[in-house]
Structures are given as C-alpha cells and as structure tokens.
Amino acid sequence: MTMSDPVADMLTRIRNANMVHHDKVEMPGSGLKRSIAQILKSEGFIRDFDWVEDSKQGVLRLYLKYGPNREKVINGIKRISKPGLRVYVGRDEVPKVLGGLGVAILSTSRGVLTDRQARQERVGGEVICYVW
DSSP states (O other): OOOSOHHHHHHHHHHHHHHTTOSEEEEEOOHHHHHHHHHHHHTTSEEEEEEEOOSSSOEEEEEEOBOTTSOBSOOOEEEOSBTTBOOEEOTTOOOOSGGGTSEEEEEETTEEEEHHHHHHHTOOEEEEEEEO
C-alpha cells in the first residue's frame, strides 16, 4: 500500500507514542524524516535517533524524551503543509510558534531548517510542521 503523506505518518507515530509514554518509536525511513529527526534532537524534543539499515528503505528509530516526573517534552505536533494543500512562506513571513516557545520546521532551498535558522539565513520555504 502506498502512503500519500509519509511525514504526517511520522508525526502521528510520534504523537501516539508520546501520548502513552513509550520510550522509542520506529518508522520507515527517508532523508526528509532523518532531517526532521535531527532538528527535533537539536531543539531538545527527543533524546536521540538511530538509522537502522534493512533490506528495504531503512528504519528510523526515535528515542522520546520526558521530564523527571514523566511529563511530556512534546506537548503538541501539527502537520501544516499537506499533499492536498501545500503551505509556502516567503522569507519575511516565516511563522513563530507560540511566540517563539515552539518550533516551525521548514523545507527550504538550503535544506530542512527551523524557523529561527530560516529567519537568520533570510530564506522562506514550505512549512512542514509545528512542534511545541
């Protein structure tokens, strides 16, 4: 079965695993998903991630992060640009999530960047998702 939106599947797997306090979540891998995982790690939303080679496309394994009393680090994760309605922003219209407390992840001509990096490099692009 073909999947029409692999990134939405990734975000849903993270959301579901986070809701029931799983320590890790696995999903089929891709370069875009690996870039999103790298941003989630650098912004402190996940502990780490691994790339596991298999006979097909590889598996991306994310290790979720929780506070000292098992409170969730990821309070929300939302897909913005969808296959049926792509959302693009110019370099002057890059969104802020919760006044800068969250992160917008963008796919730009310079790779996958956070909203802060996109503003710093003065580039726009496709808004993939919001994480807060």
